[in-house]
Amino acid sequence: MALPKEELVEYIYKMVEAxxxxxxxxxKDIEKAVLKEHPDQNxxxxxxxxxxxIDGGRCVYTYFxxxxxxxxxxxxxxxx
Amino acid sequence: xxxxxxxxxxxxxPWPSFVTDLKRVAARKPQTADxxxxxxxxxxxxITHWKHGGIVGVLGYGSGIIGRYTDLPxxxxxxxxxxxxxxxxxxxxxxxTKALRELxxxxxxxxxxxxxxxxxxxxxxxxxxxxxxxEPCFAKLTSKGWDLGGSGSAFRSPSCCxxxxxxxxxxxxxxxxxxxxxxxxxxxxxxxxxxxxxxxKLSGCPNDCVAAVARADCSVIGVxxxxxxxxxxxVQAYAGGELKPRGGATKWDKLDIQKDVVELxxxxxxxxxxxxxxxxxxxxxxCMHCINLMPQALxxxxxxxxxxxxxxxxxxxxxxxxxWVIVPFMEMEKPFDNLKELMSNIAEWWSEHGxxxxxxxxxxxxxxxxSLLEAIGVEPAxxxxxxxxxxxFFFWHQSDFDAEAKGRRYDTRQGFIR
Amino acid sequence: MTEPERKTDIGPPxxxxxxxxxxxxxxxxxxxHEILEPGVLMHVSETGDKLYSVRVGSGRLVSTDxxxxxxDLADKYSDGYxxxxxxxxxxxxxTDLSKLPALKADLAAKxxxxxxxxxxxxxxxxxxxxxxxxxxxxxxSGIVKAVMDDLFEYFGKHDLxxxxxxxxxxxxxxxxxxxxxxxxxxxVHRTPPKVxxxxxxxxxxxxxxxxxxxxxxxxxxxxxxxxxxIVNEERCMYCGNCYTMCPAMPCFDAEKGGVxxxxxxxxxxxxxxxxxxxxAIPWIPNNPPRWPEVVAAIRKxxxxxxxxxxxxxxxxxxxxxxxxxxxxxxCDIPFTFQHIDDYKFQAYDTYRTSMHxxx
Numbered sequence: 127m128a129l130p131k132e133e134l135v136e137y138i139y140k141m142v143e144a145x146x147x148x149x150x151x152x153x154k155d156i157e158k159a160v161l162k163e164h165p166d167q168n169x170x171x172x173x174x175x176x177x178x179x180i181d182g183g184r185c186v187y188t189y190f191x192x193x194x195x196x197x198x199x200x201x202x203x204x205x206x
Numbered sequence: 207x208x209x210x211x212x213x214x215x216x217x218x219x220p221w222p223s224f225v226t227d228l229k230r231v232a233a234r235k236p237q238t239a240d241x242x243x244x245x246x247x248x249x250x251x252x253i254t255h256w257k258h259g260g261i262v263g264v265l266g267y268g269s270g271i272i273g274r275y276t277d278l279p280x281x282x283x284x285x286x287x288x289x290x291x292x293x294x295x296x297x298x299x300x301x302x303t304k305a306l307r308e309l310x311x312x313x314x315x316x317x318x319x320x321x322x323x324x325x326x327x328x329x330x331x332x333x334x335x336x337x338x339x340x341e342p343c344f345a346k347l348t349s350k351g352w353d354l355g356g357s358g359s360a361f362r363s364p365s366c367c368x369x370x371x372x373x374x375x376x377x378x379x380x381x382x383x384x385x386x387x388x389x390x391x392x393x394x395x396x397x398x399x400x401x402x403x404x405x406x407k408l409s410g411c412p413n414d415c416v417a418a419v420a421r422a423d424c425s426v427i428g429v430x431x432x433x434x435x436x437x438x439x440x441v442q443a444y445a446g447g448e449l450k451p452r453g454g455a456t457k458w459d460k461l462d463i464q465k466d467v468v469e470l471x472x473x474x475x476x477x478x479x480x481x482x483x484x485x486x487x488x489x490x491x492x493c494m495h496c497i498n499l500m501p502q503a504l505x506x507x508x509x510x511x512x513x514x515x516x517x518x519x520x521x522x523x524x525x526x527x528x529x530w531v532i533v534p535f536m537e538m539e540k541p542f543d544n545l546k547e548l549m550s551n552i553a554e555w556w557s558e559h560g561x562x563x564x565x566x567x568x569x570x571x572x573x574x575x576x577s578l579l580e581a582i583g584v585e586p587a588x589x590x591x592x593x594x595x596x597x598x599f600f601f602w603h604q605s606d607f608d609a610e611a612k613g614r615r616y617d618t619r620q621g622f623i624r
Numbered sequence: 625m626t627e628p629e630r631k632t633d634i635g636p637p638x639x640x641x642x643x644x645x646x647x648x649x650x651x652x653x654x655x656x657h658e659i660l661e662p663g664v665l666m667h668v669s670e671t672g673d674k675l676y677s678v679r680v681g682s683g684r685l686v687s688t689d690x691x692x693x694x695x696d697l698a699d700k701y702s703d704g705y706x707x708x709x710x711x712x713x714x715x716x717x718x719t720d721l722s723k724l725p726a727l728k729a730d731l732a733a734k735x736x737x738x739x740x741x742x743x744x745x746x747x748x749x750x751x752x753x754x755x756x757x758x759x760x761x762x763x764x765s766g767i768v769k770a771v772m773d774d775l776f777e778y779f780g781k782h783d784l785x786x787x788x789x790x791x792x793x794x795x796x797x798x799x800x801x802x803x804x805x806x807x808x809x810x811x812v813h814r815t816p817p818k819v820x821x822x823x824x825x826x827x828x829x830x831x832x833x834x835x836x837x838x839x840x841x842x843x844x845x846x847x848x849x850x851x852x853x854i855v856n857e858e859r860c861m862y863c864g865n866c867y868t869m870c871p872a873m874p875c876f877d878a879e880k881g882g883v884x885x886x887x888x889x890x891x892x893x894x895x896x897x898x899x900x901x902x903x904a905i906p907w908i909p910n911n912p913p914r915w916p917e918v919v920a921a922i923r924k925x926x927x928x929x930x931x932x933x934x935x936x937x938x939x940x941x942x943x944x945x946x947x948x949x950x951x952x953x954x955c956d957i958p959f960t961f962q963h964i965d966d967y968k969f970q971a972y973d974t975y976r977t978s979m980h981x982x983x
Binding site for chain 2: 630631632633634635636637638639641642643644647648651652654655656657658659660661667675677681682683684685686687688689690691692694695696698699704705706707708709710712714735736737741742743749751752754755756757758759760763765766769770772773776779781782783787793796797798799800801803804832835838839861863865868869871876878879881889891892893894895896898900910912913914935936967968970
């Protein structure tokens with residue numbers, strides 16, 4: 127069953143949170159993971175759920191030899 | 207100001223000196239003085255003093271800001287943070303002085319006053335600012351009509367040649383196509399969601415002034431299908447030396463039509479009897495050599511469009527690639543929906559199958575050209591290959607047998623499996 | 625005060641507002657062009673309008689002061705419009721050729737050179753180097769300045785057999801995509817990273833360090849108590865990404881790093897197809913501030929090309945005709961193991977299978 131919009135946002139946030147420090151997720155990884163559990167989820171909904179998390183500052187894009195979606199943190203390079 | 211005895215040696219000589227230029231700014235800006243200090247240190251140590259950041263950005267975007275920090279923050283506190291801002295350039299890198307001055311005002315206020323006109327992808331590159339300056343700088347940029355360019359695993363800022371704005375060889379409107387495609391892909395330009403970078407460059411003719419074939423995953427190169435237009439009296443003028451070879455681009459006074467043009471034609475499709483230049487246009491491969499040499503006598507035809515090539519990238523990882531012909535000819539009329547659709551379909555196939563950091567050209571190598579062509583619904587055509595395969599390892603799909611049973615050629619849409 | 629609404633995804637301004645009026649009026653109507661003298665182009669429209677473009681070398685790495693100075697010139701001569709080219713040159717537009725001498729005088733006073741058209745050496749396309757990049761083996765702007773100082777005579781003249789495009793990339797990541805240039809200058813690291821296990825656990829994030837490697841050569845250390853990584857050195861391409869993520873993996877070596885020269889590439893389709901640049905010199909010492917060995921090597925290749933090439937031949941077309949064995953001979957370049965490709969499947973295509981060679 128497709129998740130309603132707000133639940134989808136939280137679902138994705140939890141996924142990113144759980145992956146923190148273990149695996150860096152790309153947007154496509156998130157989409158594939160959602161579709162595995164909820165095959166009828168609209169891809170565009172997933173795209174905009176990620177956008178909502180990013181626009182609200184709860185998640186950020188990072189770049190470490192590829193772009194990922196992560197929980198905000200202070201980056202290593204900024205530390206002395 | 208730090209002492210810079212090594213850099214000072216780059217102030218002499220006839221070519222404009224970036225050291226002299228940057229010193230002017232360093233005299234009024236501590237952070238730029240520290241930039242020269244770090245650079246001098248690199249000249250001494252022969253090693254870089256920059257670290258890569260991967261998190262800083264502006265709210266909502268994953269593109270346009272590259273985190274940068276020095277590894278010598280105690281000695282050079284002005285460049286402790288020294289992030290890059292990529293500002294998406296206008297088509298053809300044309301500017302009004304009013305707009306450029308506004309940009310310079312923003313960068314004087316919010317950054318180091320050092321920049322690249324332009325970076326390798328095409329953006330205006332603002333070099334060096336602190337994290338807390340990013341949002342105010344972005345707000346000022348958008349208020350003046352500018353936006354950030356692409357970075358990371360995103361659609362990158364497309365670039366194009368000057369095209370119809372000032373060139374007689376533009377086979378389509380490169381400037382408008384570049385603008386249209388940039389607008390179309392804004393979401394993907396600012397929110398990196400692809401396996402890796404996805405670049406687009408648009409050249410108006412096979413001279414390829416923006417190096418599309420080498421420097422962009424998607425290379426759109428203008429071409430014509432009909433006959434080269436000949437002005438025989440102008441050919442005579444080139445033969446007689448009244449008109450200079452290549453429009454005056456060379457040290458030679460006069461063209462030898464037979465030796466310089468006819469004999470160097472790669473397809474040998476031209477002839478010259480001393481009076482009339484003849485071209486067997488069906489055999490012309492659009493290399494541009496004859497047109498380049500005689501711009502007043504020869505002009506490309508009027509049935510115009512572009513070829514779409516795919517896959518080029520720099521050496522990491524599989525070695526450098528040049529783009530391969532995918533669609534030998536497409537109409538290129540505003541709003542360029544066919545190009546938008548083609549590029550979206552390719553991105554979808556690549557996103558579905560590509561690994562992190564795998565460019566689309568590398569995915570084609572891994573999965574095979576047929577996989578791509580089937581996915582985007584493009585038929586095989588001899589223009590796509592330089593030569594056919596020499597090995598016997600070609601395989602048949604059920605769709606090929608189905609097509610065969612229906613009495614169809616293998617290359618019809620009927621035979622494709624989606 | 626309320627904050628103005630946040631604007632996003634507006635894209636760049638439309639170029640239409642930045643076109644010189646003559647460009648706008650003759651958009652898509654251009655008929656032919658001539659180069660009146662090195663650096664001065666004349667485009668003629670079907671309407672009879674003419675636009676003169678004056679091409680000027682620029683450093684790419686510039687200051688806001690520099691751009692303002694260019695704006696001043698554009699206001700004075702060019703109706704408030706100008707442009708940059710794909711090779712970092714500037715172009716000012718004149719509608720009246722009688723203004724050219726005054727523009728030339730103003731440019732000369734600034735030391736800004738006119739040229740870069742036709743059969744010249746035009747501005748060098750290049751990357752950031754030590755001024756901003758985290759993985760360079762060499763500087764970019766400094767070498768470009770030193771090489772252009774030396775080749776300056778070729779910028780303002782049409783003396784060569786064809787145009788010569790030089791490009792520089794400060795490491796093998798090749799942000800500048802120099803791989804299809806007549807002469808490519810490429811920074812090279814030559815050593816894989818050495819992992820300092822005792823430092824790494826304090827300094828580095830292990831997942832980002834692993835992710836930074838394009839070849840997947842970095843793995844977690846089998847001894848988990850070390851909280852470190854190991855490197856499969858055979859897979860390492862010396863790209864330097866890991867070091868910049870993790871300073872406990874030094875691979876940049878001040879003495880071993882250096883410059884490689886590749887030659888014979890092109891992107892234009894004129895006569896022959898676009899081609900990759902090929903390795904000419906695998907390593908030259910990295911010698912700031914003026915890199916004399918690099919400058920001398922490029923001058924040698926360029927002068928041998930200028931002497932040896934036929935009319936209209938690009939560097940790669942000249943080498944193809946005389947043969948690579950002859951190229952190495954005339955340029956006095958020793959042939960080494962490094963010249964023989966052994967990287968993956970592209971290599972076999974480069975080995976000779978014919979008796980068409982010279983002694």
